Amino acid sequence: MALLSTHGLTAHYGQFQALFGVDITLERGECVAIIGANGAGKTTLLRALAGVLPNRADAIVYKGEPIGDRPADAVLRRGIAMVPEGRKLFPSLTVEENLLIGAHARKLAGPWSLEAVYGLFPILKERRHGPGTALSGGQQQMVAIGRALMSNPDVLLCDEISLGLAPVVIRDIYNAMPQIRAGGAAVIIVEQDIGQALKVADRVYCMMEGRVTLSGPAAGLSREAIHNAYFGAAA
Template sequence: MSTTKVPDVGSAPSAAGSQDTTALLELRGLEVFYGAIQALKGVDVTVREGEIVTLLGANGAGKTTTLRTVSGLLRPRVGEVVFEGERIDGIPAHHVVGLGIGHSPEGRRVFPTMTVLENLQMGAYRFKDVPKAELERVYELFPRLHERRTQMAGTLSGGEQQMLAIGRALMGRPRLLLLDEPSMGLAPLIVAQIFAIIQEINAQGTTVLLVEQNAAQALALSDRAYVLETGSVMMSGPASDLLADPRVREAYLGEGAA
């Protein structure tokens, strides 16, 4: 894709200059660095209550960095992360979880020498007692995890580990769920199952901010989307508009995609 910045393809407002009181999450002018290398360059993103919002972009575009900044694993040098109207940039990651933000990271990052149940219990560490309702919800969403609950996480298949990573994030009762490449390395049938479960999680009331390389499925699932290139938002708008945009189709669906 061209690196020339283009306006939104739809009517969805940018977080910059917008005081949208319905916003659950606002990223305002984020600039994030790894040493001397700037990874995010003035990123503005808004996620409203109840939405699924997707971040698209090539490797190195800044998608994972954006999620890590929201969850407190990285701190912006410039800009603000605002959740439910309050700034949270600078708050330690283990406290961000307590605010209602769950993060299923790229690569799943399960604890391989712990059982499935122990991994899920780790997701509920902020509670004095593991909430039974959340555990039952996870088992209902992912019956395979209930079947494997005493099995070591490191022996699970890739799809089962992805289910576990999402389930672990849900154990903290998040209002906002950050999902980083949930379909990576999975067979098409498992990918379809994961996307169906993401829809169900959202239907149950959890807002989702999704990073995904599978652009067609992600856009079909989402309300709105942002396209990142080399640390900047280059396009944004309703997901259906981006899915129909020839620039997006050429860059992420293959030139001449039907």
């Protein structure tokens, strides 16, 4: 049985339908990448998984339990944590306070603590008493990842963690991924950079206009197949 799976998952914003019957699976310990053009529905899929968008209970199954109708706080308590698009730090709080908020969400023993997060991203320890907003974009992204880890999640959802960052900073952030996975979390990353996605993920799903158009092992996907899945076969 998969750790997490979706079954005909849909999503709506008012009258607008953003997802049309999405079926994905995530196994224990796996890293899955979701790729696709702007507006494909990647963030919407993560929001649905995190319980931010309402769904049928059986549209999302986690550890054998239907959770599609559970609110975000209940989903987080069960062990699904999100690193949101745009980082969304609390501007009036210090780095350390931002991290501690993550621990507050789910008080569970596990590999992640303040010290462990500082071990993963040492620069955050140096800056721990400063405001999160005084950090560079890459450091803010580290805080957002650390905050999610502080809940000791079984599933970590990462939405475009490399967006707007310099290549050397992106490398630093993705270098943390093996340690995060070694801690036991399965990971879903949304990534615009296809090369990066193929490098870090075991499997890839490509989305277009609210549907999965391609899926497979990262190592086995051709450039042409990805191009077609991104833009449609006629493009």
